[in-house]
Amino acid sequence: MSASSSTSRSASPRRRYAIVGLGSRHALYQDGIENVHAATAELVGLCDVNAGRIELARQRSARNGAVVPAGYLAADFETMLRAHRPDVVIVTSVDATHHEYIIRAMDAGCDVITEKPMTTDAEKTRAILAAKQRTGRGLRVAFNYRYSPPRSQVKDLLMSGVIGDVLSVDFQWLLNTHHGADYFRRWHAEKKNSGGLFVHKSTHHFDLVNWWLAAVPVAVFATGKREFYTPEMARRLGLSGPHERCQTCPEKAKCGFYLNLEGSAGLNSLYAAHEAHDGYLRDRCVFRPEIDIEDTMNAMVTYDTGATLSYSLNTFNAWEGYVVAFNGTKGRLEHSIVESVYVNGTESVQGGVAEDGVKIRVVPLRGTGYDLKPWSAAGDHGGGDRLMLEDIFLPTPAVDKYLRAADERAGACSILVGIAANRSLQTGAQVRVADLVGTVPRPDYPPMPSRRDPVPMP
Ligand SMILES: NC(=O)c1ccc[n+]([C@@H]2O[C@H](COP(=O)([O-])OP(=O)(O)OC[C@H]3O[C@@H](n4cnc5c(N)ncnc54)[C@H](O)[C@@H]3O)[C@@H](O)[C@H]2O)c1
Structure with missing residues (x-):
């Protein structure tokens, strides 16, 4: 399938984008390119396995008042690249297919922006890292959670040294029976598509911890079970x-x-x-026997800084959100968010925050703790999506002291925790991350308090 649009690089100074995977998430990028960032970006190609969703995305371009891009079935991905020569391919397809498009686009000379998780297993991770080395093309992993203002504020506080250097972290993530249940209806319910929630969902959380601590994961021990959606x-x-x-x-x-x-x-x-x-059914029964992902997960992670993480993800809870606490040499930083109800593909706001739902508190080792007014912004994922799009699409994005733009190194460091957790579930043993892909590449992080800093006597 293909439809006409320009077939050669124009003299336009705008960067040319193509999107592969035209479901719910792709719309963020399509609208970003065709509305807010239309002066510097243009959409030149659309690709999916589903001809109906290709046509829907083309109608979206028409509604956005943009030139309607050509649409291609997945089998014609390379044809699209040759015909429209995008500078950047945006990958928003099913998780287990990301590596195919990332690698093929980089081999064709394009830069890539991929949705999380970068991919779903160790072999595909190795193939992506090799393609990056081979081609030298840019690969960005869209970790929008980093851009959510309160999570940036947590990064700011940790960088400031207010609690010293972080020795351990306790992190609980809760999904409720609306959003949490929804993973069990869709393609996510099979590990071959999503890597399970330790990869698909926890990639956000493990990336936050890696970035918050400026650390690289070393080893993971995990437990997990499915006991509710059965x-x-x-x-x-x-x-x-x-x-x-x-x-x-x-x-x-x-x-x-x-x-x-x-x-x-x-x-x-x-x-x-x-x-x-x-034949994709969006409303499959959440209790069906073929589901093979866990609904209850725990992981203990060690990092190259010496820090440790105790993490849990539960998918059938009374409320949605998280509680994270950092235990540092000078005190403790506590942060929690209670989110509003969300179901993917409906009109609800993902990551929308319930009233008074955000808390940030610093507690010195001795003395009185104090609450801080949380930073805030409007929009999906607590305003994080909009800020991330600005960072992606503005020709000269603002200098970011938190280094929130993430590449394949951060993409790998995050999924490798989940992939190691999956292996630990199979073996019952602790898994060393380096045993999965060799040396784990260290992402760029801003400077943080270190283990060598003097610590004041409390
Ligand atoms: N960063 C975030 O907060 C966030 C939020 C939602 C989704 N996502 C990510 O975005 C991606 C898409 O998720 P979604 O919610 O839009 O799912 P979706 O099911 O709505 O859309 C997936 C699309 O991929 C297409 N597809 C399936 N197999 C394909 C293949 N082999 N080649 C090309 N296209 C294929 C499907 O037809 C569908 O249109 C996933 O990787 C997901 O993890 C990220």
Whole structure:
């Protein structure tokens, strides 16, 4: 499939972008290019396995008042690159396919921006790192969580040395039965697509810890299980058992996990209307037996700085958000966020914060703790998405003292914690990250308090 648009590089000073993977997430980039950043960016190609979503994205360009880009099926990815010669390919496809497009785009001379996770296993990680070395092209991993103002504020506080150097971290992430359950309906529910939530979801969290601490992970021990999104739980909840999907479910009226695909304009137009093209069902039963990802996960991680992390991810909780605490040589920094309800592809705001939902507190080793007013901004992911787009698309982005732009080194350091955790689940043993890919490349981090700094007597 292809449709006409310009086929050669124009004299325009705008950077040329193509997007592969045209589901829910891609719209952030398409709208960024065609609206706010239209003066410096242009979209020249669209690619997906699903012809219906290609057409939908082309209609989106028309609505944005932009030149409608050519659309290509995934099999014609290289044809798209040859015909439209994008400077940058943006990868927003299913996680386990990222490496294919990252590597093929870099080999074709393009820079790449990929959504998280950079990829899903050690072999694909090695292939991406080799392609980066071979081609020298730019590869950026879109870690939008770093740009969320309170998380940047935490980075600022840690850099300031207010709690000294960090010796350990406790980090709990909670997903509720709206957003958390949604991973069990979609492609994410199979490890072959997503790497499981230790990779797909925790990549955000492990990246935050790596970046907050300016550290590289060394070893991981993990436990995990699926005990809530199971056929047994369906029966304990009073259902006769799991069914195929919500749309045809005989027990939809009494199931608290029923997703009304056709009742949501967003879900209907993006997924239900295009099932015929690829057979992808967006509303599969969260209790079906074929699911092979965990719903409850714990990991203990050690870092090259000597710091340790105790981490948990739970997907069926009463509220959504997180609690993180940094234990430093001069005190403790506590930060928590309670998020509002979100379901991917609907009109709800991802990472939207409940009223008074953000807390940041510094507690000196001795003396009284104090709360700080959290930094804030409007928009998805607590304003992080908009700030990240500015960093990506502005021709000369503002100098960033937090070094939030992440490349393949940070992409690898983050997923390797999850990949090591997955291996630890299989073996029951601690896994050394270097055993997965050799020497782990050290990302660029701003200077931080160090283990060599003198510590005042409390
Ligand atoms: N940074 C964030 O906060 C954030 C939020 C949501 C999603 N994401 C990431 O964005 C990516 C897309 O997620 P989504 O929510 O849009 O999922 P989605 O299911 O809505 O969209 C995925 C798209 O990829 C297409 N696709 C599947 N296989 C393909 C292939 N082989 N080649 C090309 N296209 C293919 C599908 O047809 C679909 O259009 C994922 O990697 C996800 O982790 C990141």
